[in-house]
Amino acid sequence: MFYGAEVTFIPWPVPEPLLPASVSPALADAAHAAVTAYRTARRLHTRPQLAEEVAMGADGTPTMFVDSLVEDAIAESAQSNRVNLLSEEAGFIDNGSSTTLVVDPLDGSSNAASGVPLSCFSGVLARDSIAVEAMTVWLDTGRVWWARVGQSTSYRTSGRTTLDGAAVSLLRPKRNNGDSWQRVASRAGRLRILGTTCLETALVAEGSVDAFADPGSDTLRIVDLAAALVLVPAAGGAVIDANGRPLDFDPDLTRRWSGIAAATSALADQVAEAILG
Amino acid sequence: MFYGAEVTFIPWPVPEPLLPASVSPALADAAHAAVTAYRTARRLHTRPQLAEEVAMGADGTPTMFVDSLVEDAIAESAQSNRVNLLSEEAGFIDNGSSTTLVVDPLDGSSNAASGVPLSCFSGVLARDSIAVEAMTVWLDTGRVWWARVGQSTSYRTSGRTTLDGAAVSLLRPKRNNGDSWQRVASRAGRLRILGTTCLETALVAEGSVDAFADPGSDTLRIVDLAAALVLVPAAGGAVIDANGRPLDFDPDLTRRWSGIAAATSALADQVAEAILG
Numbered sequence: 001m002f003y004g005a006e007v008t009f010i011p012w013p014v015p016e017p018l019l020p021a022s023v024s025p026a027l028a029d030a031a032h033a034a035v036t037a038y039r040t041a042r043r044l045h046t047r048p049q050l051a052e053e054v055a056m057g058a059d060g061t062p063t064m065f066v067d068s069l070v071e072d073a074i075a076e077s078a079q080s081n082r083v084n085l086l087s088e089e090a091g092f093i094d095n096g097s098s099t100t101l102v103v104d105p106l107d108g109s110s111n112a113a114s115g116v117p118l119s120c121f122s123g124v125l126a127r128d129s130i131a132v133e134a135m136t137v138w139l140d141t142g143r144v145w146w147a148r149v150g151q152s153t154s155y156r157t158s159g160r161t162t163l164d165g166a167a168v169s170l171l172r173p174k175r176n177n178g179d180s181w182q183r184v185a186s187r188a189g190r191l192r193i194l195g196t197t198c199l200e201t202a203l204v205a206e207g208s209v210d211a212f213a214d215p216g217s218d219t220l221r222i223v224d225l226a227a228a229l230v231l232v233p234a235a236g237g238a239v240i241d242a243n244g245r246p247l248d249f250d251p252d253l254t255r256r257w258s259g260i261a262a263a264t265s266a267l268a269d270q271v272a273e274a275i276l277g
Numbered sequence: 278m279f280y281g282a283e284v285t286f287i288p289w290p291v292p293e294p295l296l297p298a299s300v301s302p303a304l305a306d307a308a309h310a311a312v313t314a315y316r317t318a319r320r321l322h323t324r325p326q327l328a329e330e331v332a333m334g335a336d337g338t339p340t341m342f343v344d345s346l347v348e349d350a351i352a353e354s355a356q357s358n359r360v361n362l363l364s365e366e367a368g369f370i371d372n373g374s375s376t377t378l379v380v381d382p383l384d385g386s387s388n389a390a391s392g393v394p395l396s397c398f399s400g401v402l403a404r405d406s407i408a409v410e411a412m413t414v415w416l417d418t419g420r421v422w423w424a425r426v427g428q429s430t431s432y433r434t435s436g437r438t439t440l441d442g443a444a445v446s447l448l449r450p451k452r453n454n455g456d457s458w459q460r461v462a463s464r465a466g467r468l469r470i471l472g473t474t475c476l477e478t479a480l481v482a483e484g485s486v487d488a489f490a491d492p493g494s495d496t497l498r499i500v501d502l503a504a505a506l507v508l509v510p511a512a513g514g515a516v517i518d519a520n521g522r523p524l525d526f527d528p529d530l531t532r533r534w535s536g537i538a539a540a541t542s543a544l545a546d547q548v549a550e551a552i553l554g
Contacts, residue, residue, distance in 0.1 A: 009483060011432070012420060047435075047484070110467050114362070114444060115485030117418070141418055143289060156290070156358050158324075167391060172468040191449040193470040207285060207324070209390030 008046040010115040014039035015142035023146055024133055025182035026081040027125050030074050031099055031137050037073035038139055041066050051113035056093030059221050066113050070121070071105040083125075088223050092251040099184040100126045104223040104251055108196030112139070114123040124196035124226040129249050134230030136202045145202040145227075147234035155206040157263035161236040164271040165189035166210040168201040171219055180216035180275045183238065187274060201228035201261040205235040212261040216242055216275045222249060225259045238265040242275040285323040287392040291316035294417035300423055301410055303358040304402050307351050307378055308414050311398035312352035315383065316414055318343050318493060328390035335368030336498050336530040343390050344369035347398075348382040360402075365500050369528040377403045379526055381500040385473030389416070399475035401503040406526050411507030413479045420480040422504075424511035434484040434540035440547040442466035443452040443487040446477040448496055457493035457552045465552060478538040482512040488539040493519055493552045495533040502536045515542040519552040 017035060019028050041050060050066040057063040063071075063124040071089050078085040078093065085093040092100075101123055106112050108119035117140035125133040135146040136157070147153045160166055168188035172195075173181040185191055194200050197220060205211040205228070212228075214220045226240065227249060232239050241247060242258035257274065262268035286324065294312060296305050318327060327343040334340040340348075348366050353360040355362040355370065360372040361377040369377075381530045383389050389396035394417035402410040414421040436445055445465035449472075450458035462468050469486070471477050474497060480486040482505070489505075493496045506524060509516050518524060519535035535552065539545035 008433075008435075010485070011483075064523075110444075114467075115483065116444075116480060117420075117485075118470065129394075143394075160398075167387075173462065174395065185450065190472065191470060191473055192393065193468060195469055203393060206288075206392065208287070208394075 007112050008048060009216070010042045010047065012117065012140070014042060014139055017137045017142040017144050019144055022148070023135060026083045026099065026101060027123055027133060027135055029081055030103060030123050031121050031135060033077040034070050034105055035139060037070045037139065038066070038192055039113065041069045047114055051060050053088065057089035059088050063089045063114055064109050066109045067106050067109050074103055074105050082123040083134050086223070086249070086251055088221070089252065091253055098128055102126055102223060102226045104198060104226070107198035107224065111195050116195065118196045119200040120196055120200055122194055122227040124230060126249055131226070131230050131249065134227040136198045136206060136227045136231065138202070145205055145231050147231050149234070150232055151234070155182040155232045155235050157204060157232065157235050158207040158210050160210040160238065161266040162262045163187050163274060164269065166267065167195060169203070169209050169212040169215045171217060172210045174217040174219070183274045183277055184213060184215045184271060197224045198227055199234040201232060204237060204261045204263060205231040207263070211260065211271050213242070213271050214258045214277065216258045218256050218258050220259045221253055221272050222247065222255065223253065225257065228259070228261045232261045237261060237263050240272060242272045279399045285325060287324065289394065290418055290419070291319060294419040294421050296421055297423050299425070300412060302356070303376065303378060304400050304410060304412055306354045306358055308398050308412060308505050309382060310350040311347050311382055312414065312416060314347045315343070315389065317377055318346045324391055332366065334366035336365050338353040341386050341390055344383050344386050351376045351380055351382050363500070363526070363528055365530065368515045368530055370425045375405055379403055379500060379503045381475060381503070384475035384501065386423065388472050391553050393472065395471050395473045395476055397473055397475040399504040401507060403526055408503070408507050408526065411504040413475045413504045413508065415476055417478070422482055422508050424508050426507055428511070428528055430511045432512050434481060434509065434512045435484040435487050435530055436513065437487040437540045438543040440464050440544065440551055443544065446471060446480070446486050446489040448491045448494060451494040451496070454493040457554060461490060461492045461548060461551045468480070474501045475504055478509055481514060481538045481540060482508045484540070488537065488544055488548050488550065489521070490537045490548050493535045495535050497536045498522065498530055500530065502503045502534065506539045509538045514538060515545040516547060517545050519521070519549045
């Protein structure tokens with residue numbers, strides 16, 4: 001029984017996020033642009049249409065139609081706010097500013113296109129390549145995590161220091177990391193795969209999950225980890241690469257990391273050790 | 278750095294669900310009781326308090342404090358609505374009726390206690406052991422899936438018939454099913470572990486995910502699958518056990534199944550074959 005395209009719209013609303021008053025205008029405007037574009041995309045296009053691959057992104061992975069709709073809206077917002085943009089599909093767009101917006105327009109694209117209610121807008125404001133502010137918006141609920149570098153946040157990580165029995169979110173196992181994945185998974189007390197790094201690292205920041213990791217598949221790009229690099233340390237946690245490589249705001253989006261976000265540095269190190277075996 | 282118990286409350290609201298007008302009063306009342314109890318529990322108790330094991334449930338697994346708070350509220354609701362109750366922790370409570378409410382008071386208990394925003398109330402109304410109506414409420418958003426047996430629903434499964442490349446949700450791998458888990462996971466195009474069977478099967482019903490399965494670990498109880506047994510077929514899909522055992526509304530909650538919910542019977546059978554190997 002196949003019911004056809006007329007029933008494949010995602011029916012749920014995309015709520016307006018309640019942004020803190022202190023969010024920088026360029027970041028707030030980009031978030032609102034993303035929310036509005038995603039809401040419109042779901043209203044006008046079916047799931048198969050949203051998921052259609054329309055181009056190859058600057059990160060070397062295919063761009064879905066829904067990605068391009070949301071990123072176009074953000075690019076317009078960045079231009080009118082006169083900030084540069086570093087984004088998954090478009091790469092680096094120079095608008096002649098010392099400020100750059102580093103964004104994942106639609107983190108969890110597959111979820112966003114299929115209706116799995118786990119996708120985010122995530123952005124960092126960087127001045128002269130130094131992050132100053134970050135925000136992740138869970139598009140399906142309007143929940144917002146925001147932090148400015150050097151200021152404390154209202155949320156805190158769980159404070160956990162040990163992997164055995166921890167609540168861990170992972171990327172799915174891939175061909176190149178089955179053993180590493182299994183080593184981390186078998187020691188975790190709880191295990192989740194949500195398919196949205198930005199939400200999973202926000203859950204680490206707020207203390208709902210102890211750690212998130214790409215267990216050695218080298219899948220993550222800087223746009224996936226940018227917000228976590230601000231949000232998680234601001235809440236008492238740590239973000240590292242399993243292989244100890246520095247996490248740079250590099251315009252070359254083909255660079256990849258096995259990122260780990262954890263409640264504490266001690267836990268991040270234990271996850272890295274488990275990945276390396 | 279450990280910040281202590283004062284910061285471990287779950288800060289997000291628990292919204293009021295918008296129930297369809299045609300929901301039976303006993304089921305609607307139980308849902309509202311669950312929502313109110315869970316909301317109060319999050320306001321009054323920290324994450325570690327919610328997760329504390331306070332008893333052994335009728336299903337043979339430990340009962341968390343948050344489970345008991347929500348189930349107590351539902352039991353009170355069932356009594357005042359003069360229906361029997363079959364529930365995870367309490368087992369069967371005979372209130373002298375031909376109608377029984379079969380509920381999972383708090384599906385995704387670990388998520389619910391830790392703040393991972395993926396937990397549900399899920400209930401089925403059965404008359405003389407025949408299901409007549411089912412509803413799942415996603416507690417963190419108020420989203421509701423409801424169906425009455427013999428009536429069509431507004432949502433439809435994806436209609437997918439093949440496992441290779443499908444979007445699949447799984448229980449996490451356990452000691453007794455590593456190979457089966459790997460066989461299903463390696464054929465899936467997308468893979469999720471959300472830790473809430475009721476939400477994952479609702480996502481199958483609405484066409485956001487193609488299939489959900491316990492890949493052979495025999496973990497699922499009838500209360501985990503009860504709502505799916507109504508919601509998924511009403512939307513064009515199928516719910517089976519991997520080993521072909523009948524899924525009965527049996528008051529013996531120690532019985533377990535490797536349940537599969539899929540967009541079509543053909544896909545459910547393919548998932549079962551992959552599990553059995």
